[in-house]
Amino acid sequence: MQEEICKKSSLFTHQKLVHKNHEDFSCKKCERKFENKSTLIKHKKIFHEVFKDYLCEKCAKRFGNKHNLLLHIKTVHEGGKDYLCGKCGEKFRKKSHLLFHLKTRHNVFKDYLCDHYGKKFGSKQYLLLHQKTVHEGRKDFSCEKCEKKFGYKSVAFMHLKTVHEGRKDYSCDKCEKKFRRKMPLIRHLRIVHDGRKDYACNKCEKKFTRKPYLLSHQNTVHGGCKDYSCDKCKKKFGDLSNFRRHRRIVHGGRKDYGCDECEKKFGYKQNLRIHQITVHEGRKDYECDKCENTFS
Numbered sequence: 001m002q003e004e005i006c007k008k009s010s011l012f013t014h015q016k017l018v019h020k021n022h023e024d025f026s027c028k029k030c031e032r033k034f035e036n037k038s039t040l041i042k043h044k045k046i047f048h049e050v051f052k053d054y055l056c057e058k059c060a061k062r063f064g065n066k067h068n069l070l071l072h073i074k075t076v077h078e079g080g081k082d083y084l085c086g087k088c089g090e091k092f093r094k095k096s097h098l099l100f101h102l103k104t105r106h107n108v109f110k111d112y113l114c115d116h117y118g119k120k121f122g123s124k125q126y127l128l129l130h131q132k133t134v135h136e137g138r139k140d141f142s143c144e145k146c147e148k149k150f151g152y153k154s155v156a157f158m159h160l161k162t163v164h165e166g167r168k169d170y171s172c173d174k175c176e177k178k179f180r181r182k183m184p185l186i187r188h189l190r191i192v193h194d195g196r197k198d199y200a201c202n203k204c205e206k207k208f209t210r211k212p213y214l215l216s217h218q219n220t221v222h223g224g225c226k227d228y229s230c231d232k233c234k235k236k237f238g239d240l241s242n243f244r245r246h247r248r249i250v251h252g253g254r255k256d257y258g259c260d261e262c263e264k265k266f267g268y269k270q271n272l273r274i275h276q277i278t279v280h281e282g283r284k285d286y287e288c289d290k291c292e293n294t295f296s
């Protein structure tokens with residue numbers, strides 16, 4: 001008799017689970033179905049936050065399980081960022097965030113190839129976005145303050161925040177300098193305060209703080225390339241930024257560097273610095289080896 005009851009119970013369980021397609025335990029919020037009541041309750045507790053039994057004592061935020069509470073305390077309140085990127089020095093709270101950063105930001109795990117000119121991307125999403133904006137020329141995001149358009153929503157938002165609102169949300173904790181974006185701050189810390197020059201020329205002993213500077217050095221100094229010619233004075237340049245600076249300052253008359261001690265302005269930052277040292281600080285760093293005279 002006992003054996004017959006067990007068999008009958010197993011039969012009912014089989015019919016309920018297999019043939020009724022778990023209809024008895026459905027979530028009313030997302031219509032997902034479960035094979036038993038305990039799994040349904042656990043689903044509600046975690047995904048729909050019905051029961052948040054784990055309270056953060058620092059900010060009163062509640063969590064569905066202890067793991068998420070501890071992760072919240074470690075990353076938000078203790079500032080724990082244990083995962084360091086060896087390529088740029090940025091730190092991350094989760095290993096998955098570091099891996100995603102390596103995959104998309106640096107030349108690691110780039111499996112998606114653009115068939116136009118061979119550029120690789122860390123995700124299919126970035127490849128499709130690249131094709132849409134670069135090769136199709138689409139700019140779907142407009143600035144609400146001006147008529148400028150952008151291919152990326154994040155760039156449009158950054159433009160609004162920095163250009164129109166003048167915000168600089170990223171401050172250096174070692175000096176008073178502020179930045180509009182996070183990456184320039186990280187680069188500033190690495191170059192200015194850590195003194196790192198990670199890009200070495202394989203033809204001479206010179207080192208550089210950034211890869212574009214190294215490539216420009218190799219092309220112009222060792223390769224002899226001067227592809228940028230000024231149509232006003234025929235002067236040639238190996239670097240595009242130097243060419244643009246020449247046109248802006250020499251032929252455009254731009255003087256963007258003003259002295260805060262007087263009203264004098266300069267086209268080049270180094271000229272401003274020389275002016276401040278010699279005129280306002282009165283320094284004379286160059287001494288004649290034949291006599292005692294010093295010069296600025």
